[in-house]
Amino acid sequence: MTDLTKLTAAETARLIRDGEVSAVDVAQAHFDRIAKVDDRIHAFLHLDTEGALGAARRVDEKRAAGEELGPLAGVPLALKDVLAMKDVPTTCGSKILEGWRPPYDATVVQRLRDADLVILGKTNMDEFAMGSSTENSAYGPTRNPWDTDRIPGGSGGGSAASVAAYQAPLAIGTDTGGSIRQPAAVTGTVGVKPTYGGVSRYGLVAFSSSLDQVGPCARTVLDAALLHSVIAGHDPFDSTSIDQPVPPVVEAARAADVRGLRVGVVKELGGEGFQPGVEQRFNEAVALLTELGAEVVEVSCPHFVYGLPAYYLIAPSECSSNLARFDAMRYGLRVGDDGIRSAEEVMSLTREAGFGAEVKRRIMIGAYALSSGYYEAYYGQAQKVRTLITRDFARAFEQVDVLVSPTTPTTAFRIGERVDDPLAMYKADLCTIPSNLAGNASASFPCGLSPDDGLPVGLHVMAPVMADDRLYRVGAALEAASVQRWGHPLLEEAPEL
Structure with missing residues (x-):
């Protein structure tokens, strides 16, 4: 019998539409x-x-009544616990929101419901999305399915790990400085940060309002595009x-064609x-493209090296x-x-008990900078650097269609x-932060898997604002070719739990 947890989202939706499974x-x-595994x-x-x-039963009832089902109807999904979901606990990984049940749905949640996806539950995360390892959750760390002694990335490690562990074929993450893409890289999944403003932030509990963006997590490029x-x-x-x-992301994922595309390798990353x-795996991926x-050409973005301090x-x-x-x-x-x-005393005592160490650190840094x-001297200068990074992107995209780099400098590091x-933790987001500062898609x-330790490696692709479809062109072409070349981490050499 087919293991329903090992199917792609597209395959699952087709089987449900055709009445082969409920x-x-x-x-x-x-x-x-x-x-079994969580x-x-x-x-x-x-x-x-x-x-x-209940949502799944409604999908089956629609099919039985002859109603047309959407492209992801009935597909299970894991939701990062930073999006409001009516009457469902939303904690942001923090004790200060323990037990809070929002009275409304975030726009993203409403769109998932309207498309008949089945939301399984809320995933673990670094508290208020502040972290690169999901160790900052007030409810304990999430572990990487490839090696449970290692981190699954952050802040959306729960979403990426749920997909990598076959607990859900799809997940929703949010990305402020790399929180979708960095977990995707270290868990062998696909993670996309859409153009800033391309996906609604209504109902997303804000960390950094000019940087936060909601996006999809999946095991295949087409699944991510459909979501x-x-x-x-x-x-x-x-x-x-x-x-x-919305850019034609699904069509791009199905085309899987990079012929004639100009790809710029960022010299500084x-x-x-x-x-x-x-x-090594990054260079092989570029050669494959x-x-x-x-x-493929080399491109210099000289101000990217200042992205990390500006972001922080x-x-x-x-x-x-x-x-x-x-x-x-x-x-x-x-x-x-x-x-x-x-x-004032109640407020102070509550914040002392409710906020974790990393959240307190960032609040103090931010309050000082403002x-x-x-x-x-601090915030104003950082915004000037942000402008310079945005200009680096603009000049680069005059020469090439997309930029590429490794997603993270290393594979998953050990918990603790x-x-x-x-500072060592923050460096995990070295390659991803510039896209958040500029707002472009990535x-x-x-x-493939690193020859150093057998753990997943990610290729980071950056595209201009509202050219999200270019990401999927590159990702789908790489996916199709790499399965033949060295095996897809989660389709060919998946971790056994």
């Missing part, structure tokens, strides 16, 4: 898989079993939402600090403002409310290895 059976198979992975914080099976097309598009509830047609096995008909001023500054709303007065945790203490006398060294696609 959506309820598919959902139950994934819940069974979660029950004690070792800890990808999920909450399972919505009743809601998911992208469901969640993308203009939303009047989001003032930063782009009122333009490689060399010292990059693991030899990562660079050349064989497939792409023209801009993002904390915005988070120090956004997280001020957690004041113990309206929702979530409240500590010390004995009728004697003042509101303080009187330092604003221009970097927790006492924030993605990570599997490009």
Whole structure:
């Protein structure tokens, strides 16, 4: 009998449409898989079993009534616990929101429901999306299915791990500095950060409002494109939402053709600090693109090297403002409310108990950078660097159609290895941060396993604003060719749990 958890999302949807399997059976198979392996992975914080099976039954009823089903109807999905889902716990991996059940759905969640996807539950994450390893969750770390002693990336490690462990064929992540793409790279999955404003942020609990973006996680490029097309598009509830047609991402994924495409290798994103096995697989992937008909040239983006320090001023500054709303007065945790203490004391005690160490660190950095006398020296200068990085992209895209680099400098590191060294942790996002600062589209696609340690490596592809379809052209062509060449990490050499 076919293992329903090993199918792609596209295959699953076709079987449901054709009546060969029921959506309820598919959902139950994934819940069974979660029950079998999640004690070792800890990808999920909450399972919505009743809601998911109810959604699956409605899909089966639609099919039985002869109604036309959408391209992903009945397909299970894991949702990062940073998006509001009505009456379902939404914690952002933080004690300060423990038990909070939103009274509304995020726009992305509503679009998933409208497309008849089956939301299995909420996935673990670094608290308020602040981290590169999912070790900063208040509910314990998520583990990498390839090696459970290693991190699954962050902040969306739960979403990536759930897909890599066959607990869900699809997941939703969010990306502020690499939180979709970096976990995708180290778990052998596909992760896409759409153009900023391409997917609604309404109902996304904000970390850094000018950087945050929702995007798809999947095991194949086509699956990611199908999910992208469901969640993308203009939303009047989001003032930063782009009122333009969604790029033809599904068509690009199905075309899988890079002939004539100009690909720029970013000179500054490689060399010292990059693991030899990562660079080897990256170079092989670039060579493969050349064989497939792409023209490859080297491109210099000189200000990318300043992306990391600029990001760690801009993002904390915005988070120090956004997280001020957690004041113990309206929702979530409240500590010390004995009728004697003042509101200020209750607020202080709640934040002390409710926020973790990394969140407190970033709030303090941000508050300092925005303080009187330092604003221009720190935050203002960082915004100028952001402009220079955006100009680097603009000049590069005058020469080439896409840019490429490794997604991460190394493969997955061991749990606990970097927790006492924030700078080493931050360097995991070295290659991904520039795209968040500039707002352009980017993605990570599997490009084999590192010869150093047998762990997954990701190819990072960057495209201009609202040219998201170019990502899928490259990713799909690489996927089709690489399966023949060295095996797709999750289709050919999947981890056994």
